[in-house]
Amino acid sequence: MFIKKIFVIIIIFSSITLFAKSQDLKTQLIGNNSKLPTVAIITTGGTISEVNDPKTGSSIPGSLDNTIKSMQDILSLANIKLIEFSNIDSSQMTPAIWANLSKVVDNTLEDRNIIGAVITHGTDTMAEVAYFLDLTLKTKKPVVLTGAMRNSSNPYSDGPLNLRSAVIQVISNPPKNWGVTVSLNQYINAAREVVKTNTTNPQTFESGPKGYLGYIFEKNIYPINLVLYHNKFPIPKKFPKVFIYQDYAGATSQVLKFMADQTPDAIVVEGLGAGNVNSEVFEGIKYAIDKNIIVAITSTVPHGGIFPIYGDVGGGDSLKKAGVIFSVFLRADKTRLLLLLAIAKEGKNKEKLSNYLQNP
Numbered sequence: 001m002f003i004k005k006i007f008v009i010i011i012i013f014s015s016i017t018l019f020a021k022s023q024d025l026k027t028q029l030i031g032n033n034s035k036l037p038t039v040a041i042i043t044t045g046g047t048i049s050e051v052n053d054p055k056t057g058s059s060i061p062g063s064l065d066n067t068i069k070s071m072q073d074i075l076s077l078a079n080i081k082l083i084e085f086s087n088i089d090s091s092q093m094t095p096a097i098w099a100n101l102s103k104v105v106d107n108t109l110e111d112r113n114i115i116g117a118v119i120t121h122g123t124d125t126m127a128e129v130a131y132f133l134d135l136t137l138k139t140k141k142p143v144v145l146t147g148a149m150r151n152s153s154n155p156y157s158d159g160p161l162n163l164r165s166a167v168i169q170v171i172s173n174p175p176k177n178w179g180v181t182v183s184l185n186q187y188i189n190a191a192r193e194v195v196k197t198n199t200t201n202p203q204t205f206e207s208g209p210k211g212y213l214g215y216i217f218e219k220n221i222y223p224i225n226l227v228l229y230h231n232k233f234p235i236p237k238k239f240p241k242v243f244i245y246q247d248y249a250g251a252t253s254q255v256l257k258f259m260a261d262q263t264p265d266a267i268v269v270e271g272l273g274a275g276n277v278n279s280e281v282f283e284g285i286k287y288a289i290d291k292n293i294i295v296a297i298t299s300t301v302p303h304g305g306i307f308p309i310y311g312d313v314g315g316g317d318s319l320k321k322a323g324v325i326f327s328v329f330l331r332a333d334k335t336r337l338l339l340l341l342a343i344a345k346e347g348k349n350k351e352k353l354s355n356y357l358q359n360p
């Protein structure tokens with residue numbers, strides 16, 4: 001009897017939770033042509049959803065509804081399931097919100113009729129969310145992040161073309177091993193490589209030496225590269241605490257020691273050149289390691305990787321000997337994301353963490 005009661009309570013509770021989740025998100029179907037595929041557009045905010053405030057002229061949250069409804073050429077290619085996840089600037093995003101987004105994307109794409117998802121998001125942290133989703137999504141369907149550098153009050157806004165191109169990408173059956181992509185200004189970037197390079201220009205996302213995955217032109221995609229390997233992690237119940245410290249010439253150990261005193265699980269040090277710091281910062285790093293904090297080194301220099309070459313105090317070789325792990329090709333922000341998921345899964349197992357950082 002008691003067990004039966006518990007069982008009934010669990011069922012009621014889980015249906016309430018499910019109900020609450022689906023009720024929380026505003027959803028609408030735009031277009032209802034049974035001959036066309038359906039693409040989910042999940043909106044989170046950012047410039048693409050913004051308009052100018054008539055009083056102040058500054059960019060404030062608006063809506064994408066009208067933009068989508070006016071794009072007749074998109075609606076002749078696909079039905080759109082529009083899901084409003086949030087409407088915030090991407091500087092306000094957190095790993096906890098992205099974890100929720102990852103679940104919403106996977107749930108949405110469980111629907112057999114939906115062939116893939118376009119997520120609209122602010123560009124400031126788009127490279128980070130893309131990598132987070134790439135590491136955590138279970139779906140094999142295409143997931144494309146897009147946004148805009150000019151809001152919809154601007155007659156030359158890049159939002160509509162970016163949105164259209166992203167839908168084209170989803171319905172063009174892109175290579176499965178592309179994973180999550182960032183697609184703006186017709187260029188398709190891999191989540192792991194992509195970086196925002198320009199604060200105001202529509203051609204802002206680039207992929208460094210690995211290059212773009214592809215190009216979108218009119219109604220087709222043109223693949224250029226393939227991404228062959230993706231790490232996958234479960235979404236943790238609780239994220240570990242990981243800080244980023246940025247180094248510079250003349251830095252002291254003060255900031256690092258302050259960070260270490262907040263007892264994070266890890267500190268990512270964005271060091272100089274091929275992965276070096278000065279002797280004072282080295283002291284700060286040793287202070288953190290003595291407190292059982294994982295220290296990972298990356299570089300402020302965008303390309304070329306980091307290697308334990310230099311033997312002076314704070315040089316890469318001395319960092320390695322002190323127990324610092326090397327994030328060879330990942331930038332500091334993505335190293336942090338990878339550590340958030342990897343520490344949650346493996347604990348502070350240095351060997352395993354180091355392995356992930358060398359094969360991100």
Ligand code: ASP
Binds near residue numbers: 045046048089
């Ligand atoms: N501040 C905006 C954001 O990241 C910039 C953009 O969307 O392009 O949300």
